[in-house]
Amino acid sequence: MTSHRPATSLAREGPGGGDSAILRTEGLTMRFGGLAAVNDVSVAVPRGQIRAIIGPNGAGKSTFFNCITGVLRPTSGRIILNGEDLAGLPPNRVSHRGLARSYQITNILPGASVRENVRIAAQSRRHAWGLLRHHRAYGDLIDRARTVLASVGLGGKEDELAANLSHGEQRNLEIGIALATEPQLLCLDEPTAGMSVAETHATVELIRRIARNLTILIVEHDMEVVMGLAQAITVLHYGEVLAEGTPAEIQANSRVQEVYLKS
Numbered sequence: 001m002t003s004h005r006p007a008t009s010l011a012r013e014g015p016g017g018g019d020s021a022i023l024r025t026e027g028l029t030m031r032f033g034g035l036a037a038v039n040d041v042s043v044a045v046p047r048g049q050i051r052a053i054i055g056p057n058g059a060g061k062s063t064f065f066n067c068i069t070g071v072l073r074p075t076s077g078r079i080i081l082n083g084e085d086l087a088g089l090p091p092n093r094v095s096h097r098g099l100a101r102s103y104q105i106t107n108i109l110p111g112a113s114v115r116e117n118v119r120i121a122a123q124s125r126r127h128a129w130g131l132l133r134h135h136r137a138y139g140d141l142i143d144r145a146r147t148v149l150a151s152v153g154l155g156g157k158e159d160e161l162a163a164n165l166s167h168g169e170q171r172n173l174e175i176g177i178a179l180a181t182e183p184q185l186l187c188l189d190e191p192t193a194g195m196s197v198a199e200t201h202a203t204v205e206l207i208r209r210i211a212r213n214l215t216i217l218i219v220e221h222d223m224e225v226v227m228g229l230a231q232a233i234t235v236l237h238y239g240e241v242l243a244e245g246t247p248a249e250i251q252a253n254s255r256v257q258e259v260y261l262k263s
């Protein structure tokens with residue numbers, strides 16, 4: 001599918017000429033009536049990469065996430081995760097294939113403890129694999145929850161009610177809930193929205209830490225966060241890929257500068 005390969009060749013061929021992309025979209029299009037919110041988008045995200053999706057309001061970023069996570073069924077095009085087509089799968093089946101998403105709008109059970117929030121997510125993952133073959137004892141799920149909570153900096157807050165966490169801590173708990181499903185690809189929709197400067201810095205560190213074992217797709221408005229975290233950036237504009245490249249390439253791109261100055 002060389003014709004769909006981005007010009008910058010961000011998706012390298014793996015050893016032996018294999019495809020190193022964990023996620024690939026081909027001609028992905030989502031129309032709402034006459035509006036093409038996502039228009040013929042072909043991207044390839046190599047395994048292990050932190051890829052940022054940026055673009056002005058209304059560019060199609062959330063719609064792109066909604067398509068790849070199964071929330072929306074695309075009008076046309078293909079979504080390939082680990083070589084398998086995800087087209088038409090509902091969100092829970094997409095999640096079972098190893099793609100998790102932390103929502104911009106909260107996904108947390110406020111009346112449950114921090115530990116329970118993550119434990120329930122870990123359990124849903126296990127059910128997906130079949131209770132008989134992969135059933136984990138309750139204690140194993142608690143261990144998993146503990147590991148995840150430590151990784152998102154909430155190790156000391158396990159018994160706290162989720163409702164009592166600060167806004168920043170709740171956003172990190174959402175990342176923990178997504179991680180508990182043991183994803184290979186994690187989609188983060190504006191993970192630092194509404195955070196203080198200190199919380200933002202801590203979350204950037206958190207994302208960098210968890211990215212060691214994961215591929216991450218991140219939609220983010222804070223350009224400092226994007227430039228500091230992303231290895232590659234895809235710029236959407238009116239539903240189309242305007243540019244793709246390293247942070248340095250994107251910052252130097254005159255078309256990108258124009259779009260951001262105009263908006």
Ligand SMILES: Nc1ncnc2c1ncn2[C@@H]1O[C@H](COP(=O)(O)OP(=O)(O)O)[C@@H](O)[C@H]1O
Pocket residue numbers: 032035037055056057058059060061062063064
């Ligand atoms: N469910 C929907 N029905 C109709 N139009 C939509 C819907 N969702 C998004 N849109 C439109 O699609 C375009 C892209 O929206 P969106 O993906 O939310 O952009 P972004 O996340 O980049 O701000 C916008 O013009 C928006 O109004």
Ligand SMILES: [Mg+2]
Pocket residue numbers: 061062063
């Ligand atoms: Mg959005």
